[in-house]
Amino acid sequence: MSKTVTEVGGTDGRWPVAIAVSLFLLACAGLALFHPSLFGTLAGSIAVLGPLVIAAGLLPLFIALTAWSRATSGERAIGPQNTFGPRIAIIALIASEVAFFAALFAVYLRYAIYPEIAGFSSWPPTPMRPDDPWGGPLLNTVILVASGVCVAAAHDWLLKERWQLSAIGLTVAIALGGVFVGLQLREFSLASVGFRDGVYPSIFFLTTGFHGLHVVIGILLLSIAAYRVIRARSAGGAGFITTAASWYWHFVDAVWLLLFAVFYAWAS
Amino acid sequence: MSATEHRPECRSIAAWLFTTDHKAIGTLYLGFAIMAGTLGGAISGYMRLELAQPGMDYVVNGQSWNALITAHGLIMIFYMVMPALIGGFGNWFVPLMIGARDMAFPGLNSLGFWLLPLSLIMLIGSLLVGDGTGTGWSLYPPLSGIDGQPGPSVDMTILALHLAGISSVISAINFVTTILNMREDRLPLFGMPLFVWSILISSLMLLLAMPVLAAALAMLLADRNFGGAFFDPAGGGDPMLFMNLFWFFGHPEVYIMILPAFGIISQIVSRFSGRPIFGYPGMVLAMASIAALGFIVWAHHMFTVGVGFAPRAFFTLASMVIAVPTGIKVFAWIATMWGGSIRLTVPMLWALGFIIMFTVGGTTGIVLANAGADQVLHNTYYVVAHFHYVLSLGATYAIFAGFYYWFPRMTGRMFPEWVGRWHFWCFFIGTNVLFFPMHFLGLAGMPRRIADYPDGFLGWNMIASLGAVLALASTLLFLVMLAVSLRRGASAPRDVWGPAFTHEWDDDPEMARPRGTAGAEAGA
Numbered sequence A: 001m002s003k004t005v006t007e008v009g010g011t012d013g014r015w016p017v018a019i020a021v022s023l024f025l026l027a028c029a030g031l032a033l034f035h036p037s038l039f040g041t042l043a044g045s046i047a048v049l050g051p052l053v054i055a056a057g058l059l060p061l062f063i064a065l066t067a068w069s070r071a072t073s074g075e076r077a078i079g080p081q082n083t084f085g086p087r088i089a090i091i092a093l094i095a096s097e098v099a100f101f102a103a104l105f106a107v108y109l110r111y112a113i114y115p116e117i118a119g120f121s122s123w124p125p126t127p128m129r130p131d132d133p134w135g136g137p138l139l140n141t142v143i144l145v146a147s148g149v150c151v152a153a154a155h156d157w158l159l160k161e162r163w164q165l166s167a168i169g170l171t172v173a174i175a176l177g178g179v180f181v182g183l184q185l186r187e188f189s190l191a192s193v194g195f196r197d198g199v200y201p202s203i204f205f206l207t208t209g210f211h212g213l214h215v216v217i218g219i220l221l222l223s224i225a226a227y228r229v230i231r232a233r234s235a236g237g238a239g240f241i242t243t244a245a246s247w248y249w250h251f252v253d254a255v256w257l258l259l260f261a262v263f264y265a266w267a268s
Numbered sequence B: 001m002s003a004t005e006h007r008p009e010c011r012s013i014a015a016w017l018f019t020t021d022h023k024a025i026g027t028l029y030l031g032f033a034i035m036a037g038t039l040g041g042a043i044s045g046y047m048r049l050e051l052a053q054p055g056m057d058y059v060v061n062g063q064s065w066n067a068l069i070t071a072h073g074l075i076m077i078f079y080m081v082m083p084a085l086i087g088g089f090g091n092w093f094v095p096l097m098i099g100a101r102d103m104a105f106p107g108l109n110s111l112g113f114w115l116l117p118l119s120l121i122m123l124i125g126s127l128l129v130g131d132g133t134g135t136g137w138s139l140y141p142p143l144s145g146i147d148g149q150p151g152p153s154v155d156m157t158i159l160a161l162h163l164a165g166i167s168s169v170i171s172a173i174n175f176v177t178t179i180l181n182m183r184e185d186r187l188p189l190f191g192m193p194l195f196v197w198s199i200l201i202s203s204l205m206l207l208l209a210m211p212v213l214a215a216a217l218a219m220l221l222a223d224r225n226f227g228g229a230f231f232d233p234a235g236g237g238d239p240m241l242f243m244n245l246f247w248f249f250g251h252p253e254v255y256i257m258i259l260p261a262f263g264i265i266s267q268i269v270s271r272f273s274g275r276p277i278f279g280y281p282g283m284v285l286a287m288a289s290i291a292a293l294g295f296i297v298w299a300h301h302m303f304t305v306g307v308g309f310a311p312r313a314f315f316t317l318a319s320m321v322i323a324v325p326t327g328i329k330v331f332a333w334i335a336t337m338w339g340g341s342i343r344l345t346v347p348m349l350w351a352l353g354f355i356i357m358f359t360v361g362g363t364t365g366i367v368l369a370n371a372g373a374d375q376v377l378h379n380t381y382y383v384v385a386h387f388h389y390v391l392s393l394g395a396t397y398a399i400f401a402g403f404y405y406w407f408p409r410m411t412g413r414m415f416p417e418w419v420g421r422w423h424f425w426c427f428f429i430g431t432n433v434l435f436f437p438m439h440f441l442g443l444a445g446m447p448r449r450i451a452d453y454p455d456g457f458l459g460w461n462m463i464a465s466l467g468a469v470l471a472l473a474s475t476l477l478f479l480v481m482l483a484v485s486l487r488r489g490a491s492a493p494r495d496v497w498g499p500a501f502t503h504e505w506d507d508d509p510e511m512a513r514p515r516g517t518a519g520a521e522a523g524a
């Protein structure tokens, strides 16, 4: 048996269970937000917390993930000593994310191409307009593409063992990602229509919102990568996380470019 | 096995809870599937009791009837068939068949499993709280919208499905990585046992189908709770869009369940015919083309809701084309047996039962693929008969086939052959007597999803109820046999089924149970 196995991932079996329970608690937090009365005497405090219930539900998940990551340096794949396995895993993960966004885009395109089926004469429905694409959204595009270039350069530098440059590249990319999220939040708060104002704002905010969420996840991954690079001061010590984070970041970039083209440029 | 010494001894509850060993997790999946299947079966028994005669005798109203239908369907699909076929047998035997020590990500494997019982708790909660989710497993709005189902049940069902979906995607990533990266030296892709192929293809389908369901459910959740208008005509939304998204997931889901069944049947038919499977490359390509075609046929579930003429023609044709690769598989199984020395062991009986009954279900599937015929039959018991022939008599037969086949390998013990035979024949007769009359009821126009029926349908319903009694009794027999065999079963000889073509059997007999597990506790 085990002819090809050279390493067993040092996995502590307690953390996966903790993460499963945290995800369940997060689902319960969502349920509490929708139906506080289900939770009996807690209903009053849930009403006070409001959407913060979700934050409270995220807390155990965040703690469990951090603990697992610290305990095992992330889960190392067992199997041949190469990065082929982790690469497949990241590609599979991104493939599933692509399917998720494809569904959101399909919904948007369904309404944009056949607005009359839903009773609209044009798309977006007449009083509503997306922001001028050549203002804020274009700036956001430039920012995100620039951060993608930084990540690519950082990855390249790391492979050449120039870890200082790599760390700088990652830090700049993280900062640019933060600016992007800030600008998006500003755009959301200034928007003239709200999520509840019909199907156009619904799909617009859901898709851009999920993209923003993925930017935040990407920033977290890049931060872990930067931390590892700075601590390990070498490509080998930093491990696969830099590659994984950079691939993920490029995926998030690509989704934004499509968003910009379809949701902003085409719609206006 | 020095490398395994740091692993927990699975003697205590904590050891089972925190294990990351693929065999132990496979056992957990199988135990969970048996429990969930018993629950789902109990619900169906209760529904059959209601249908035993006209009138509403047990179920108070249509809403609770629909809630039972929803719970039965979701439990059997997400918590019985998928955990047994993919999580259970996949975890146990994919690594052994390809010569890997464990799954690529043992921790993620454990995470994928533990999400399921928690998700099931949420789903059972949705049945117990308020009025239940009276929508059917397809959760169509506006019935599933906040006006149709104002209580918390639908939200709990959606959250349960989100958790189960995360679990599926995680384990799919794990299987794909394991199979592509951890095969022993010189085992080419086209040398892998068909069961491994089936898990690989199912996992790839899960990766593309499950996120689409997640997106649709997220939008439904937003419609219900945040005032979204994705599927709400008042805000310009289109309820049919949900149906498209749901079935873009829902049809591939059917193949996600049945491909691993095909894989198991291929292993068993080959073993008990004493020869390698006939037309191996064709079998692989047939599974791949079933998977690919499975993504472009979804609208055959929507013929009655106003699909245009051209799409009807396309989806009818595409659905019927799937019969070709499926037929290739059936003929390859027959060709494998042809001229082989067939041994009618208990697993082989189940495999033969699968081939015959799945063919019946597949044939009614071709009938229903015709948009014209489907217009008439769609909301009748004919459809209930069809999908129970592919799932209750298809996937479930494959689960029992695999369970009997690998039971000696998983537990180191043997089951009494005669009980296995009784179980098979009672279940075979019972399920056929239960489901075959539903074809007639459907053709006569008995609508599905209704708790009551006119007296004219009593005859076939009575016969179906008798079949249900036999099927449930045989399931009880199985559970008793399982409990006894796990503790008192004779120890299984190494070569229990004779010479093997696959590698899960050439392990050390000491390894016949999850590492460090006292076999008696496994799954009990």
Ligand SMILES: [Cu+2]
Binding pocket: B250, B251, B254, B297, B298, B300, B301
């Ligand atoms: Cu279908």
